[in-house]
Amino acid sequence: MAGSQLRLSSSLHESVREEILNRIGNGTYQPEALIPSTAMLGQEFGVSPITIKRALRDLQAAGILVSIAGKGTYVKKQTRILRKLDVAMRSVEGMTIQLISVTRDKISDPTMLTFGPPKGAMLCVRKVIFADGAPLMYDATYLSSDVEDEIVDEFGEQFVTNALKHHGISVVNTDLIIDAAPAVGAVEEVFGIPTGYPMLRRFYKFTTTDSMVTIFGVVQAPFDRLACTLSIPTSRK
Template identity: 80%
Template sequence: MNELLLRTASSLHESIREELLKRIRSGAYEPGSPIPSTAMLTQEFGVSPITIKRALRDLQAAGALVSVAGKGTYVKKQTRVLRKLDVATPLSEDTKLQLISITREKISDPVMLTFDPPKGGMLCVRKIIFADGGPLMYDATYLSSDVDDEIVEEFGERFVTMALKRHGIDLVNTDLIIDAAPATGKVEEVFGIPTGYPMLRRFYKITTTDPQVTVFGVVQAPFDLLACSVSLPLKGASSTRAPSKTVASKPGKRRASK
């Protein structure tokens, strides 16, 4: 079968690329699962490793595969969820929360330290956000550990920011940092991904109307699972008014406008 396949394509790597794509589309290689190694594919098709790598590179460029350094090549999940970049109201009707833990911890992540958080222990609330029947985001939120127990009890069913607002602590300002980093630790288990899988991370610092309560946190999701949108209002801009034109004045003459 492979010999016939190879003869019907314009080049070896193109024929192998089409065969692998066929297996992906048919479900033989399932989304999120690793494909056979280069050595195994080399043996199966009877070609050089260079030819296999060219075929895999084409499929990565086409968005069908993703390569994780030191781990292998995986079938890319094609469903990406779009969420508005708003930590104040991050839930929609199709999302659910699962509380993982409420502990006392120090913030140690180098990125989050740029927000200049307190150096002592803080209350850390860890949650998984589910959508469409699977995990969508992993959230770790830190805040002052002296928050009233009545508020803490609501963290199991609401986001920290929503619980605070219910008790009269409103949000004043949000600072965000968005980056990408390899998966490590708990997120590997949550999303069923290998160590090193690319993750989209959204760090946040939220100040509130209570000067004693500042919220810090990070939301993580596999880079091919979640996308964020943002709207930026333009203050003072008018979409209907045409800009005026000015004619530069010459020395000794009055400037004219029209």
């Protein structure tokens, strides 16, 4: 072997991946630092470029490394925002909203279908929520086509409950489902992440004081950018 000795695991690319992770963990490769090229790593470990590329691809999908065309592969700086789980999705200081689109779509996600939404097309308001200038959450909100245009417009500019409150509508019940799934579609471009990157998803259903207004939606964030805390009171007998 031309350079460093690999500790062989189940396959060569997994051994390379483990060694790179070890170097990141012990500080050999610092956050935001450029790691050696594929050719250099291949020569050092005595393996083919294909093996190196496969190991790097795994680490990119896991959010450990990021590749920039024409520059190389860097160790990704791990910054995660910790915030209280806000089931009402109210505005938070320092956060801004950018409207992406308003379309008419059917709800097809199997997880959201457990809420029992209407089978027909609904208005879907998609927006990105930023914190400190960086995209933090991608929100897709579904509401009845009968909802006033003014409310729909405000959904693209405000948090859901704030827009409802402005029109005298309150949320009386909230249903939540929290899961994890690989990134697909628009979220890849919004967050600059590869296909399959792990996402934290929070599905919600808001039942309101207006029988004609029930809100369905999903908020997504890369698993390494957002963590939520939850306080549950313990009843005393």
